[in-house]
Structures are given as C-alpha cells and as structure tokens.
Amino acid sequence: MLPTPNRTCLFLLTFLLLCSSSILASPFSTFAVSQRGPNYTLVCALVPSALPHRYDLNCNSASTRDVLCYPAGEIPYAAVAAGNDFLCGLTIPSDNSNATMRWWTFPEHGYETYEKRIYWGPPLAALASGDTHVCGLTDGGPECWRWEEMVFPRGINFSDIAVGRNFVCGRLRSGTIRCFGSDREVVEKTPVGNFSLLAAGTRHACAESVAGQLTCWGAGAPAVEPDLSGIVSMALGENKTCALCSNGTVLCWGEGSRPPDSLARERFVGIQARGDAICGILLLNFSVVCWGNELFLQNHTIYTSVLPGTCSPISSCGSCGVLPGSGNMCSSDEGICQSCRLQLSSNSTPPSQQSGGGRTRKTLFAVLGSGFSLGLLALMCFLASRALRLRNNGGVLGSVWLYRRSQPLGLPDLSLDGRLGGGTVEEFSLEFLFMITDNFSETHEIGSGSFGAVYRATLPDGREVAIKRADVPPSAPPSTSRRHEQLRKFDREQREQAFCSELAVLSRINHKNLVRLLGFCRERGERVLVYEYMTHGTLHDNLHRCPMVPSSPLSSWTTRLRLALDAARGIEYLHAYAVPPIIHRDIKSSNILLDEEWTAKVADFGLSLTSPEDEGSIAAGTVGYMDPEYYRLRRLTEKSDIYSFGVVLLELVTGCKAIHRSMEVEGEDQETEGSSTPRNVVEMAVPYIEADEVARVMDRRVAPASPEEVEAVAYVGYVASECVRPEGQDRPTMGEVVGALERAYAACAGAAAARTETTAGRRVLSRAPSFM
Numbered sequence: 016m017l018p019t020p021n022r023t024c025l026f027l028l029t030f031l032l033l034c035s036s037s038i039l040a041s042p043f044s045t046f047a048v049s050q051r052g053p054n055y056t057l058v059c060a061l062v063p064s065a066l067p068h069r070y071d072l073n074c075n076s077a078s079t080r081d082v083l084c085y086p087a088g089e090i091p092y093a094a095v096a097a098g099n100d101f102l103c104g105l106t107i108p109s110d111n112s113n114a115t116m117r118w119w120t121f122p123e124h125g126y127e128t129y130e131k132r133i134y135w136g137p138p139l140a141a142l143a144s145g146d147t148h149v150c151g152l153t154d155g156g157p158e159c160w161r162w163e164e165m166v167f168p169r170g171i172n173f174s175d176i177a178v179g180r181n182f183v184c185g186r187l188r189s190g191t192i193r194c195f196g197s198d199r200e201v202v203e204k205t206p207v208g209n210f211s212l213l214a215a216g217t218r219h220a221c222a223e224s225v226a227g228q229l230t231c232w233g234a235g236a237p238a239v240e241p242d243l244s245g246i247v248s249m250a251l252g253e254n255k256t257c258a259l260c261s262n263g264t265v266l267c268w269g270e271g272s273r274p275p276d277s278l279a280r281e282r283f284v285g286i287q288a289r290g291d292a293i294c295g296i297l298l299l300n301f302s303v304v305c306w307g308n309e310l311f312l313q314n315h316t317i318y319t320s321v322l323p324g325t326c327s328p329i330s331s332c333g334s335c336g337v338l339p340g341s342g343n344m345c346s347s348d349e350g351i352c353q354s355c356r357l358q359l360s361s362n363s364t365p366p367s368q369q370s371g372g373g374r375t376r377k378t379l380f381a382v383l384g385s386g387f388s389l390g391l392l393a394l395m396c397f398l399a400s401r402a403l404r405l406r407n408n409g410g411v412l413g414s415v416w417l418y419r420r421s422q423p424l425g426l427p428d429l430s431l432d433g434r435l436g437g438g439t440v441e442e443f444s445l446e447f448l449f450m451i452t453d454n455f456s457e458t459h460e461i462g463s464g465s466f467g468a469v470y471r472a473t474l475p476d477g478r479e480v481a482i483k484r485a486d487v488p489p490s491a492p493p494s495t496s497r498r499h500e501q502l503r504k505f506d507r508e509q510r511e512q513a514f515c516s517e518l519a520v521l522s523r524i525n526h527k528n529l530v531r532l533l534g535f536c537r538e539r540g541e542r543v544l545v546y547e548y549m550t551h552g553t554l555h556d557n558l559h560r561c562p563m564v565p566s567s568p569l570s571s572w573t574t575r576l577r578l579a580l581d582a583a584r585g586i587e588y589l590h591a592y593a594v595p596p597i598i599h600r601d602i603k604s605s606n607i608l609l610d611e612e613w614t615a616k617v618a619d620f621g622l623s624l625t626s627p628e629d630e631g632s633i634a635a636g637t638v639g640y641m642d643p644e645y646y647r648l649r650r651l652t653e654k655s656d657i658y659s660f661g662v663v664l665l666e667l668v669t670g671c672k673a674i675h676r677s678m679e680v681e682g683e684d685q686e687t688e689g690s691s692t693p694r695n696v697v698e699m700a701v702p703y704i705e706a707d708e709v710a711r712v713m714d715r716r717v718a719p720a721s722p723e724e725v726e727a728v729a730y731v732g733y734v735a736s737e738c739v740r741p742e743g744q745d746r747p748t749m750g751e752v753v754g755a756l757e758r759a760y761a762a763c764a765g766a767a768a769a770r771t772e773t774t775a776g777r778r779v780l781s782r783a784p785s786f787m
C-alpha cells in the first residue's frame with residue numbers, strides 16, 4: 016500500500032508511474048503474427064536486408080515454408096502490424112518528416128499483391144492490429160484504417176491502444192480504459208480503475224493496474240485472475256493470454272498456451288500472439304520462436320535473427336539504456352531502447368551478444384545468407400515493379416513482387432565454392448556508375464543483354480566490371496542490329512521481368528561456371544547490375560571471328576572441349592543443384608562468356624525460370640537455339656536447355672553459327688561441305704554425325720587433329736546430336752552430358768599432351784555415350 020496522506024506526494028507518484036510506463040513500453044512492434052487458416056500461420060518480422068541498417072519485411076510460414084517478402088527498398092519500415100489477411104509496415108522518421116504506412120493484403124494465390132499507402136502524415140504515437148483491422152494513435156486521436164464502422168467520440172485522446180477482432184480499447188491519459196465496437200462482452204465489462212498496461216486478443220482484453228494487478232475480461236479471458244505483477248508486455252490470442260515478466264520469462268494461461276519445456280526458461284524481449292499461435296523474440300540471439308499449435312512442434316524457430324525492437328535516438332532511451340547486443344542494428348546514434356520494466360542486467364547478460372555488435376551483425380548476415388539475397392532480389396524487383404506501376408497508374412497503388420519459396424532456403428554443400436557470399440554484393444551509387452562509364456558513353460558500351468545495354472568500366476580498386484543498365488533511354492541510337500532486335504523483343508514490362516529474373520537467379524546461385532554478380536544500383540528509377548568483367552568476351556564472338564586468330568585458344572580442340580565442359584557444369588548446377596531448379600531458357604554461344612583464364616561462364620539469366628509452373632504463355636529464347644518441342648507445345652522443362660546446349664556443342668564442333676540465314680552468308684558459313692545453305696547447324700551437321708562422318712563437318716580452322724582428337728570430337732558430336740533430339744524425353748540430362756564431356760575432354764587432353772598412344776581414351780570412347 017502507498018504511504019500516507021500527502022496528496023501531493025501521491026499525485027506525483029501516480030504521475031511518475033503513468034509517465035514512466037508510457038515512455039518505456041514501446042508502442043510499436045517489429046514482428047507480428049497472422050493466422051490465415053487453421054493450419055497456416057505466418058510470422059512477419061523485420062529481417063536484415065542487403066543494405067546496412069535497413070530491414071526487409073518478411074513473412075515466413077512454419078508449415079509450408081512460404082516466404083513473402085515486402086522489401087525495404089527506399090522505405091525504411093520500422094514497425095510492423097498484421098492481421099489474418101493483411102500486413103502493414105510503418106516508418107518512424109527520426110527527423111520532422113512524415114511517417115508512411117503501407118498495407119498489403121496477403122495474396123490468395125500467386126506471387127503478386129498490391130500495396131496501398133494508408134497513412135501519410137505526422138509520426139504515429141502507437142500502432143496496434145487485431146485479426147482484421149489496424150489502428151493507431153495520430154495527432155488527431157485514435158484512428159482505424161479500412162474500418163468505417165469504428166468511430167470514436169470526438170476529442171478522445173488515448174495514450175495506448177489495443178485492437179481485438181470487433182473492438183478497440185484505449186487507455187486515457189487518466190489511466191481509465193475505454194472500449195468501443197460491437198463485442199459487447201468486452202465493451203460492457205470494461206473494468207474501472209487506473210491502468211498502466213493494456214492488451215487485446217481476439218475476443219478478450221487484459222490490463223494491468225498501476226498497483227500491479229492484472230485484470231482480464233471478455234470471452235476467452237483466463238478463468239482465474241492471474242496473480243502476477245511486474246509485467247513488461249502481454250500477448251493475447253484466442254482463449255490464450257501470455258505475459259512477459261520482468262525477469263524475461265513468459266507465463267501463459269489458457270489451454271495449449273504454455274511455452275514448451277524447451278522454451279519455458281528462455282528469456283524474451285518481446286511477445287506477440289494471434290489465434291492460437293504465440294511467438295516471441297529470444298533475448299539470447301533475437302531468434303523468433305513460436306508455440307501454441309502443432310505447426311511449431313517440429314521446429315519452434317521461425318527466424319534465426321530479426322530486428323528486436325524499433326530504433327530510436329540513444330538519447331531518448333533514458334536511464335535503462337540500450338538493449339544489449341543491439342548496438343550495431345541501428346544507424347550510428349540510434350539504438351533499441353530497453354524497457355525499464357525488463358530487469359535482465361542483474362543476474363545474466365546474454366553471452367553471445369557480449370562481443371559487440373559487429374560480430375552479431377556478421378552472424379546475422381551469415382545466418383541469413385540466402386535469405387538476404389532474397390531480400391536484395393525482392394528489393395530490386397520491388398523497385399522495378401513499383402517504378403513500372405507508378406508510370407502506368409501514377410497513383411499510390413503500387414505492386415510488390417513476392418518471392419515465394421517452396422523449399423527451405425540454402426544450397427547443397429556441393430554448390431558452395433565460397434566465391435560468392437551473400438555479403439559480397441555491393442550497392443553502387445548512380446553517380447559513381449556515371450563517373451566510371453563516362454555517363455554510360457558509347458565508348459564504354461560492349462553489347463546488350465536481355466534488359467538493356469552492357470558497359471565496361473574499371474573500379475577504383477582496379478577490378479574490371481561489366482555494367483548492365485536497364486531502361487535504355489529512347490534517345491540512344493540503337494548501336495547494333497542485335498540490340499535493336501532485343502529491344503523489339505522485350506517490351507518494357509518484359510524487361511522488368513528479365514531484370515527481376517536475373518536477380519532472382521544470381522542472388523541464389525554460386526558456381527565458378529556462372530557469371531558472378533558484384534553489385535547493383537537502384538537509384539532514381541535506374542536499375543543497374545554490376546558483374547565481373549569477362550575479359551575474353553563471348554564464346555560466340557571468339558568462335559565466329561573470321562578469320563580465327565591463329566593464337567586463339569579456340570584453335571585447339573582440347574580448349575573447345577574444356578569450354579564445353581565448363582558451360583555444361585554451369586548449366587548442370589542450375590538444373591540439378593539450385594533449389595529450386597532453374598531453367599535458363601536462353602543458352603547460346605553469346606551467353607557463354609570467357610574470363611581472363613579462358614574459363615567459360617554462363618551468363619544472362621533474364622529469361623530464367625525457377626519452375627515450369629512459373630511459365631508464361633510466351634515461348635522465349637533465341638532462334639536457332641530454341642527447343643522445337645517447347646516452341647510447339649509451350650511446355651518448358653530442363654530438356655529445352657539441353658537442346659540449346661546441343662546447338663552450342665555443334666557450333667564448337669563445326670565452327671558454324673547456329674543459324675545460317677541466306678542473307679547472312681559469311682565466309683566461315685560456306686565451308687559446309689558443298690550442301691546448299693542449310694537452315695541451321697542442326698540440320699547441317701547431325702546427318703554427317705549420324706553417318707559417322709563427323710570429320711567432314713569439323714571446323715577446319717583448327718589444326719588437323721590426331722586420330723584421338725577426331726575420336727573425342729566425334730564423341731562430342733554424338734552427345735550433341737543426342738541433345739538436339741526432337742523429343743525432350745530422348746535427350747540426355749545435363750549430368751549425363753557433363754559425364755560424357757569429361758570423358759571426351761580427358762581423352763582429347765591426354766592425346767594432345769602426349770601425342771602418343773592413348774589407349775585409355777580409345778577405350779572410353781570406342782563405344783557410344785552411356786545414355787544412348
């Protein structure tokens with residue numbers, strides 16, 4: 016009981032208590048729970064993005080492994096609210112600028128959803144959501160968005176707000192609770208008293224009095240009044256009530272709400288609930304763990320690391336200071352204030368967070384690995400599509416590309432050669448890119464990809480890079496006919512998709528035979544990707560340069576077979592080791608690039624698809640390389656890439672271009688054994704190969720081959736003719752192609768090196784490929 020009759024003292028004490036509680040309990044959350052169906056819970060949280068101190072808004076499902084990603088992009092979301100079918104992201108500006116809140120309705124099907132800005136104005140004082148609605152405290156008092164029936168008496172001003180399914184409760188400055196809405200159980204039974212803490216579940220609400228007494232009311236409230244004091248915060252679901260105690264542990268009431276034994280002694284920094292799901296952020300490592308329904312039994316961890324609270328100026332944290340271990344999560348003079356109600360410092364400090372923020376952050380990034388790249392991907396796609404929509408509609412209604420994964424993140428061990436870690440992708444400023452390319456001048460232009468021109472430049476550290484810039488300005492004259500064709504082929508939207516697709520692929524893959532992404536730029540509507548520069552250009556240009564430079568490595572069969580093997584390994588990786596598998600869709604010799612050491616790498620993922628279901632109705636690819644079955648049936652499988660790769664193999668063997676149009680009769684195309692301008696290399700070469708007369712179509716620019724080399728090349732010819740079989744099911748897999756090329760290369764290299772009897776090669780190659 017409070018001591019004696021000094022009314023001034025009593026008043027001061029009450030004032031202090033009210034004051035401190037309203038300052039220190041954060042009115043915002045950085046994670047939220049959504050229950051979309053009986054067995055489908057989504058947990059949304061702010062997770063580290065590709066940009067320092069920026070967080071993507073991700074929603075992760077425990078059951079289906081779906082991920083919805085609403086990337087930070089240019090909007091630094093700092094608080095999150097979610098209901099069962101929507102998500103909101105709110106900014107908390109530290110300067111005097113307006114706050115923004117955007118709303119996304121979760122997509123029922125597919126990958127795209129629409130976003131809507133529902134608030135733009137002075138910063139909110141609090142944000143809360145129920146199963147179906149979101150409300151906040153604005154300068155003008157409480158406001159609920161997209162909930163017309165909910166009206167508040169004029170002039171009412173809450174200092175705290177909580178939202179249930181059909182009601183809203185608020186705490187007045189005086190400590191009194193007022194509830195509004197159609198849930199009579201809650202509205203009519205609102206307790207009288209002075210309260211310091213308020214929370215709402217689906218159909219009940221709880222409040223803690225200034226004297227520390229917890230009171231709950233409405234349907235599904237705990238049967239017996241929990242005897243508990245010193246609550247930091249509460250999370251209420253349907254028939255479930257949980258409280259975060261000042262020692263960091265969570266206590267719950269209601270059937271099935273108790274934390275499992277493995278979590279019962281864990282300490283938390285925040286808790287949230289929806290329906291029967293309860294989730295919390297662990298103090299130890301800022302992982303999000305959930306319990307309360309069967310979905311979580313197998314794995315309680317939904318996120319390995321999230322932003323544990325909203326960032327605010329350190330000076331505003333007061334005497335209770337910054338949450339340990341969160342130092343590096345916010346920008347320099349900001350931190351995550353620790354609630355004074357949470358008394359953690361005395362008996363233990365979290366060990367993993369002690370070594371300082373730097374390590375924490377590193378771990379975050381390492382742990383998030385691919386998730387992070389997804390963030391990058393989604394970020395770029397978000398910007399790309401947003402720019403597109405804004406141009407189309409000019410309105411606030413934008414669209415967001417969602418990444419939905421159907422399998423756990425991560426790559427098989429096999430794939431990791433450590434050359435492309437998630438953290439190595441840099442963001443470049445547009446100004447910087449203008450500088451190193453002389454304003455994207457033509458002298459720097461080296462070609463075109465599936466979404467725009469490609470430029471060559473040198474970074475200050477001496478690294479040479481290739482820069483792909485989307486959105487070719489209409490004024491730029493088309494510099495090559497190829498580019499012109501590309502531009503015609505892709506309308507604007509397709510280029511945007513190509514861009515997203517390229518990022519989607521490059522951010523997930525990592526292989527020495529796939530071209531490496533170094534960075535990106537996303538300023539002022541520009542979409543630019545920066546790659547390692549491939550010194551020796553495309554396989555196409557090297558192979559079809561006329562006359563072939565005698566010193567060119569391509570004038571050796573051994574090198575040609577190694578290049579084939581390199582490219583095959585890159586494609587095999589896409590098909591067999593990327594999760595989910597990737598179909599390149601545009602394999603051709605001009606998409607195979609050669610680096611300083613003449614290693615071949617597959618490039619240009621602008622048309623790539625991750626699964627056949629994603630497929631649009633438009634057959635894409637390049638004439639001469641396109642799988643006729645795919646073209647006819649519009650049914651895309653990995654076997655379409657096999658066909659295209661078969662054409663590349665035929666190019667390597669014959670030195671002929673994939674297609675000989677009559678108007679394009681060039682010197683090297685005419686050495687086709689007297690036949691009258693065959694339409695393409697498949698029709699030209701395969702009959703000779705099948706008649707065992709490969710020598711008649713072998714590229715004559717290569718020095719006369721030893722019998723072993725002829726045999727190895729003939730073998731590759733067989734492989735190629737298998738690859739270009741009209742029916743996809745008759746073609747080998749990429750794994751089989753790699754195996755065959757390995758044998759051919761070994762035999763050819765052995766023959767070239769020794770020029771002696773290589774019976775080994777003979778033995779291997781004297782029979783048809785194993786898959787024949």
Ligand SMILES: *[C@@H]1O[C@H](CO)[C@@H](O)[C@H](O)[C@H]1NC(C)=O
Binds near residue numbers: 053054309
């Ligand atoms: C939800 O999961 C439970 C247990 O796994 C199962 O018995 C039930 O049929 C599922 N309900 C729905 C709607 O899928």
Ligand SMILES: *[C@@H]1O[C@H](CO)[C@@H](O)[C@H](O)[C@H]1NC(C)=O
Binds near residue numbers: 112113135136
């Ligand atoms: C803030 O938002 C209000 C409308 O909500 C608008 O009138 C005002 O111009 C905005 N202020 C700034 C600085 O953008």
Ligand SMILES: *[C@@H]1O[C@H](CO)[C@@H](O)[C@H](O)[C@H]1NC(C)=O
Binds near residue numbers: 140154156170171173
């Ligand atoms: C509500 O209270 C806030 C301070 O918490 C104040 O800034 C605001 O002006 C008040 N609004 C009204 C309508 O009284």
Ligand SMILES: *[C@@H]1O[C@H](CO)[C@@H](O)[C@H](O)[C@H]1NC(C)=O
Binds near residue numbers: 189208209
């Ligand atoms: C709550 O506090 C107010 C003053 O702020 C006081 O007038 C009132 O009697 C208190 N009510 C209860 C139930 O303690």
Ligand SMILES: *[C@@H]1O[C@H](CO)[C@@H](O)[C@H](O)[C@H]1NC(C)=O
Binds near residue numbers: 254291
């Ligand atoms: C909550 O309790 C009510 C009444 O007992 C029941 O009808 C309802 O199904 C329960 N909801 C859940 C999610 O358990």
Ligand SMILES: *[C@@H]1O[C@H](CO)[C@@H](O)[C@H](O)[C@H]1NC(C)=O
Binds near residue numbers: 245260263
């Ligand atoms: C934490 O506090 C709660 C409530 O005060 C208490 O029931 C629980 O035993 C405490 N747990 C630990 C580990 O101290």
Ligand SMILES: *[C@@H]1O[C@H](CO)[C@@H](O)[C@H](O)[C@H]1NC(C)=O
Binds near residue numbers: 314315316317318
């Ligand atoms: C649980 O899920 C998390 C997040 O998806 C993942 O990082 C972790 O490895 C999983 N743990 C187990 C034991 O499967």
Ligand SMILES: *[C@@H]1O[C@H](CO)[C@@H](O)[C@H](O)[C@H]1NC(C)=O
Binds near residue numbers: 300
């Ligand atoms: C976080 O800490 C908890 C509790 O010690 C542990 O079970 C979990 O595996 C940790 N998660 C990660 C991602 O390290």
